Amino acid sequence: MRGTGRRRFLGLAVGAAAGLTACGPGGKPGPGPSAGLRAGAVPADPSPSASASASASASTVSENARPGNADWAVTKAGPQQAIEGFADRVSVLPGEQFGLHVSTTAAGFTVSAYRMGWYGGARARLVWKSGRIAGRKQPAATVDQKTRMVRTGWARTTAVDTTDWPEGSYLLRLDADGGAGQRYVPVTVRSRSTAGKTVVVNAVATWQAYNEWGGYNLYNGPSGGLPTRSLQVTFDRPYQYDDGAGLFLTYEAPLIALAERLGLPLAYVTGVELAAEPDLLHGAAAVLSLGHDEYWSPEQRQHVTAARDAGTNLAVLGANCCFRRIRFEPSDLGPGRVVVCYKGAYKDDPGYQAGKPATTDFRSAPGADPESSLLGVIYDGYPVDAPYVVTNPGHWLFAGAGVQKGDSFPHLVGVEYDRVNTGFHTPRPIEILAHSPVVCEGRHSFSDTAYYTVPGGAGVFASGTMRWVEALDAQGPGGGGDHGMDAKAGAFTQKVTENLLRAFAAGPAGSAHPAADNVAAVYGKG
Template sequence: MLACYTDRLSLRPGETFALHISVENGPCRLEIARVGKGREIVHTQDGIVAGHYPAPEDADRNGCGWPVALEVTAGADWRTGYYDIVLTDAAGEATHHFVCIKPAAGTTGSKAVLVLATNTYHSYNWWGGANAYSNVTGLMTGKVPFDQAMDEAIGVSSTQRPFTQMIIAAPDDAPRLINMRSRGFKEKPWTADPDWMRKHRISPYDGSAGFLNKWEHAFAAWTEEEGYAFDYVTDYDLDTDADLLSAYTSAFFVGHSEYWSGKQREQVERFVDGGGYAAILSGNTCFWKVRWEDDGKTYVCHKWKGFEAEDVPDADATHLWSHPAFKAPEAEITGLSFNFGGYHRLGMCVSRGSAGFTVYNDKHWALEGTDLFYGDILGGDVPLIGYESDGCQFEFGADGLPKAIPLGGVPENLEIIGIAPVTLGEDSSSGYAPMIPPEKLDVIAQVIHGDGSPAMQQRVLRGHAMLASFKRGKGEVFNTGTTEWAHGLAAHDPFVETITRNVMKRFGVTQS
């Protein structure tokens, strides 16, 4: 076995992090590289000696407790960004971890900041056995049936353990979480690339988080190619540094920023209300409320079990942000919600969908210069809509354009640009075996509508992805409503690129 973890996930140039290693075939070689449009190696070290330590049975909950193998000081010239840590043992086996390098203390390299969705990384990480979703090891070995595995999810997990490698170091050929073509006539449904997933023994959770060869990586590569400058921080940094965003004009959340802590959200709201811009190029954003303990060593995320798993004040509980107990549905800051959205082109979830937005408001500022007009499809060739999407309920106004219904925190002044049908799950009456892990539709129906009946659950199944924006306080929020926006940039889709450039311009992100 070769595995490693760091004592922290973010630091500034000149600061030091500890690397904890377990290796059977030592010594090891260390390589650290900044990853964006390319791979910039900043540090190598040979002859690293470390012991071989077992993984404790409760490593997922309480960490590994391995001793420090070495400490690494970030160079003064290490630019802000995502840094891939690669350890290779004497037998040639490699393992990955990472750190985020923030800008040097007291400085910013940009007026725009990219917030890495590291809370999502932690929620999906199942190294040691389980994650916030299920007993993944039991599920993957066939020892535990699916329903039992989900019941054995852990609500308290440790950051002091390695990351599952398919989460933290997906290979270059890893498939996207979308069916790249629509389902044929009476064709058996599938998800992503089943052959690749079987070959690599992919769990249902490996594709949903991480940087390398996923959404944030695609965004970083595109922005650097375009000459846009961003500082990098993590979700946890927004929790611990209450004034972090005050140095910036705009904050970007890309890909799958699903889990937000209370302090993180409070800071983003203060930022926007004070005149900041939030660009959400993501889907399923801020869906779950989480919290941190033990100076970042313990991550609490009980998901659906939030109010029954622990005896804490409601303000500290973890559950859906839209739960009435919090009086703070996520749509108040995001404009949209997964409660009104769902999946597209996965399994039987809109399996023959266009995978693009139908454009309605072609006069919106974001569409300037796009050559997009009413009724056009945006992103169908990418495909742009898949995996998870956020939306709202709406009705058509006298002008023939969709108007947001202010339900579940959705702001009345939301400007809807484009729409696509999505669903929160697969209809049990379709005749096909479900492939997408089910959401608790009864809970969502009760939370949003105060009615958890089967009829309302069926209503909740039917949703829409939205491309939208709204003004809040002195600031503004732009939300793509889809996890896949960065893949549109990676494909150099001219429509997606032009819209993104419009957002950059309006939100104060400059090119070098």
């Protein structure tokens, strides 16, 4: 349901347009869903908190047993300004209200709220639909002269009440009168508790970092590169691209569909709450970082690290995770609605001048703390397109995948990748499951899928490739769609992800599956 043009844009053009250094720590990104995930069953022992997780699992199963709505997709986007909008809350608890700020050239529009999941393959359920709402064209956006942050200043169009909405990731579809245009507005109805659950984290800060609505994001400005990029970006604006969904459909929806089909006890949050609430992950079975989750605040990293140390498993189903250090600040509409990241210009940041951490890469001074100390792998470069090569076929995560040593899956490694590099702090013991040769702008390296365990019992998995979640939906013979990934890549990633999610939902994975270090065997040195 997503065009190959969008994939190609996200996978290749963004980094080039941003004027970033390829194949190095400053290098840049990569990225829709189709259908066809394999059936799964509810785990026999889903989590450490049996009663809470059994209830949550039953809730997931019963929710996805409801009839889905296959007509949820944006099929008639129309001109860019035909209709577009944003929510004034990134997330809400069930029963809370949020405002929609909508601009349209049509006389009226409707709003349809779709909860994204499995739903027998339909992928979404219509939870609520508005009556017709009067439309109007909102004023043009302005750009802050100092930070080049785009501001809309749009008035609230309507309020939405989430009473009786189940927790989950939602896309609100705006439909202008007469089929003039459609756009999504994403919002998360977040979980009150994560105890005993597998926590899906919507990577909203990263969505916003790449959002070039109004001509600016954290990579590009009118000049097409860093000199005129924004230093801050706000959630108080629509998402650009063809449908308004940010990066959600490419990097997150396929995994959510699989997890909900398996009947796992799930919780839903965003990185904004992980930063703001130190105890949010208390008792969580696992935390899932999906696809492209690059922008983290120090507080989010601290809270996820503490959860790992307390026995919560961590799965990084992408690459380039936890790479940029950010700060959340308030906007006129509320707290946590501005993402601050000065990157190399951090000395110009008033927050840094006031004593706050530098909003630059985590691995960079001042306060360098490479992401590998949490993830086990470290970001190594962009762009690549390479086969995924199995190194350790007997690993429990590959059970039932039917792979042998040296088996490969074309195009599964890309467009950004991570590797194990003991030149940076790397938790041990760590196992390398797949060791895939890559050539990035002439430099030879490797993409590694890795798994490590910690004394507290938690297991940490990192796919090492940004295409992992996308691959869950890969089907057919390959070719132009899905970056050329074929049905074999889809079946492989589905099976491995099923194994991973079931094991991580059952509690601290290191207790049942301790890592056996093989770095020296793979790299020839420890």
